[in-house]
Amino acid sequence: MTDIINKQRKINISELPHEVPDFSSTYEPKESIIKRWIINWILSSISKKSIKENDILPSKSEISDYLGVSVGTVQNAIRYVEDEGFLKSKQKLGTMISNISNPIKDSIRATSKREKAVFAIKKVILQKGYKIGKPIASTRKMSEYIGISQNTTRLAYEYLCSTGILESLQTRGKDSNWYLKSIPVLNANEIKNFDHMNADTIVVKLIDDLKSYLADNCKIGDKIPSHDNLSKYFNVSIKTIHDSLQQLNKEGIVISRRGKYGTILAQDPMNPAFEPLKENSIFAHAQDAAFYSYQKIESQLIKYINDNFSSGDKLPSMSQLSKMFDVSTNTIRKALISLEQDGIVTFSRGRFGGTFLIEKPNNIDIQKFQWLSINPEYI
DSSP: OHHHHHTOOBOOGGGSOSSOOOGGGOOSOHHHHHHHHHHHHHHHHHHHTSSOTTOBOOOHHHHHHHHTSOHHHHHHHHHHHHHTTSEEEETTTEEEEOOTTSHHHHHOOOOOHHHHHHHHHHHHHHHHTOOTTSBOOOHHHHHHHHTSOHHHHHHHHHHHHHTTSEEEEOOTTSOOEEEEOSOOOOOHHHHHHHHHHHTTSHHHHHHHHHHHHHHHHOOTTOBOOOHHHHHHHHTSOHHHHHHHHHHHHHTTSEEEOSGGGOEEEOSOTTSOOSSOOOOOOSBOOHHHHHHHHHHHHHHHHHHHHHHHOOTTOBOOOHHHHHHHHTSOHHHHHHHHHHHHHTTSEEEEOSTTOEEEESSOOOOOOGGGOOOOOBOTTTO
């Protein structure tokens, strides 16, 4: 591994094109614009021999600062470029220039979350009988239906636009309106390949090793090592550890709790009960509790906005709202993003930027929500 790293050169941020994309002149998704910008630069630089295969891109945060967009936007754009075969990502190394002369070789990889979402969305379109030219479900509703995050669902929608299956009509401050342009086809070969790739991910490979490790090093009821420590032990990313533990959580082998309580070993990983053990804590799983908090704060924000602001007003900062509602800034961010997608608020970057009210939302009776971070199984 050390020899490979020594042979690689990290590309300096100054080597990227000095002329950056103008995002204000179009409603096209930023990810698509950045994808073209990166691919054009790679092709030009390869022809000039100023970069070569295995050169490492600047970090996503460096590129995000350079372009003035979020790290998430850059990450999504890089995924698109990887799909085209121009880049490849290696854990612990970074994102590298691919083998341009044989991009297919380097683009073969485990199925991404976005690809799973694409497959699921195609099935929904066929099952629900959507008609060409008619709108389909918003990314928010589709996300809830297929059980995949809204961000990944949106990426899948944009990919389906690029393949001519969907069409996007985007308006400022609101989520796109998505229309069916052509009927997708799921042939037997595609289904077979999807299932095969699903079983070949690094997460699936890690789960068995993780079970053996927990069986040898932890007793039932013990708090298991942190994601960071497990990441270093298995030499994989923290995200891979997170995804693997989520699967063990579903199997009832571990129980994830919020904050300092951590993740607890619930039963023997090598000989689990036929039925997952009943949750022995009054507190809900971390993922469920986070969902309740985000939904609860969204409804409270709607009432707060209605009572205190008019169209065009700038809202308090996320940190101010975080203190006001006594939740994390991440929970506030998720609630505001949801309101943006409903066309209630819009975000503006820069010195005079912030979150602005587009139009007052319909009031919601908060009393109808009974959100509690209590585990229903315990009750």
